[in-house]
Amino acid sequence: MAETRLAAPEPDRLGCSWIGGTDLAAIRDQVGTPTFVYSEEQLRRNVTRIQKAAALAGLADRVDLYVPFFPNSNPHVLKPFQDMGVGLLLQMPGEYEITREFGFDSFIVSPGHVADGELEFWARTGCPTFLSSLGEIRAALEAGAPSISARIDSLDSGKPGIKLGELDQLVGLLGEYGRNLECFEVYCGSGNSRDEMIAMIETMFNIFTRYFPTARAMNFAGGHGFDYGSWDAEAKHFDWTSYFSVLGESSQRLGIPEHVRFMFEPARDVLADIGVLVLGIQREVLVNPVSSIVVTDGSRMLMPSAQLRDRRHHVIYLDHEMKELPAGVGRDALIRGRSILRHDYVLPGEYWAPAQLGVGDAMLVLDVGAYCATQHMEFLNVPPAAEVVVDLEGRAHLVTARGQDRDKWRNLLPVSEPLSA
Structure with a gap:
């Protein structure tokens, strides 16, 4: 050939x-x-880009970044977050334990669908935890969780999250227990363009105004696109400057109280x-x-x-x-x-x-x-x-x-252990 x-x-x-x-x-x-x-330098550069864009839009005191731990679960790599004011998004108790050992102390939690025992674990930590179903929220209310936050699936997909058609039920459930929602997170998919993410701003603010006007924070989550096809070190990143500009303008126009904080979970844009x-x-x-x-x-x-x-x-x-x-x-x-x-x-x-x-x-x-x-x-x-x-x-x-040749069998027992009847 x-x-x-x-x-x-x-x-x-x-x-x-x-x-x-x-x-x-x-x-x-x-x-x-x-x-x-x-590269530590590139990690810091990516975080700084977002923080500068928030400051330019007058949102520096309202924007909180929580980078998901699971896309790059090496605490050494993410260590710079600790002096940059960036927290971690966690999913599993083991992640909480290891990151605490490495000095991390700022967390939010989005665990997906989990059992009551795990909900109790997160309640004990005091971390804001975004629950993904009405049943899980009821369990947290019955357990007297210190705060209640919810994950909303705006796409009505198979992903964990309370569906848009269940929001009235969520309001009623909170009313039964005399509680308010601390924060809500909206899942909008991954790899979205700037215009697609800007369109989600109105959705977020409409949910706040109609259903949860006493919430203290809104979590815009992730989904900010990253261009793997570009060779340009800047062009491949999400346009945070124009995005935050629209966010700030929309917040003022729609009367979102200034004490309400805006959370974001940038993964690829910070880490890729x-x-x-x-x-x-x-x-x-x-x-x-x-x-x-x-x-x-x-x-x-x-x-x-x-x-x-x-x-x-x-x-x-x-x-x-x-x-x-x-x-x-x-x-x-x-x-x-x-x-x-x-x-x-x-x-x-x-x-x-x-x-x-x-x-x-x-x-x-x-x-x-x-x-x-x-x-x-x-x-x-x-x-x-x-x-x-x-x-x-x-x-x-x-x-x-580097892993060892026998890592696949690292938990293999030398002798089988009989289980009790």
Whole structure:
């Protein structure tokens, strides 16, 4: 099969990302591959962008950020939030316990549908907890929970959340117990454009005015789009400046009391481009009558941002010195992981691959700071990857050791234990 000249990436793509200034050779030589590498500087830059936009709109004292923990559940990576006034959104008790151990102390909770015992756990913590059904809210009311907050599904989808048609019932239920709603969160889907998120502002304020005018906060949740297809470090991010401008204007026009706070749960916009996955190339490009394949030491991503939504993460190829391989002759190829399964691909679809790619070279998968390390690398007995954080001085720190070959059996008992009758 002859090589073909395709529309290859322009050279020096490394210069479009913070990763271009990182000593990748040193990280590879000391940690190996596959490895997730994160930038503290980029994390801080993303948070600051949102905070500055809120201040520009006169909302600095009303906007609270709570970044979901589950898209990147490494407390070392998220440590800068502690001095930036950013809290965490939690889902499970174990998340609360480990983040407390690492010094986090500002939380909201959106657990989905859970049993009474877990609701009691969250009530004891005092964390604002967004409950997803009338039954769960009744259980919390009967237990005398110190505050009541609700998650509302504005899409009437299968996602957890009280449906729009149940809001009158929710008002009545609260009235039975003489209670008010502390805060409500509205789920509006993921990956929304600026205009789609702006349209949700009116929905939020209408729910507040009609149903819960005594609420002390509104949680606009997440869903702010991130452009995985852009190479521009700024253009890929959500337009918070115009969004907050409309939010401030609408709040004044509709008479939303100034003491009401606005919460947000930005995940991809804060986390996506802080992370890069470094993969080692295992062989030259394999060419057969069916397909061309790049074999790496990675494994299936199993992440919503790529596999389920077919999002096209950018890739960059590096030679054995970790310098970018030039564009030129190459072919389209599938990126395969470490198994014999037919669909064990690191990313969906085919990607351009340089013909000179070979053993000892590397590939970078960009924008993997959200939903990637948390759902990657334990597929068919493959141990999880290492994780490295690059601090503000450019120094790399290992924060998660590479998994061991027997990690899949880490909870296997040496001898079976009979259960009592």
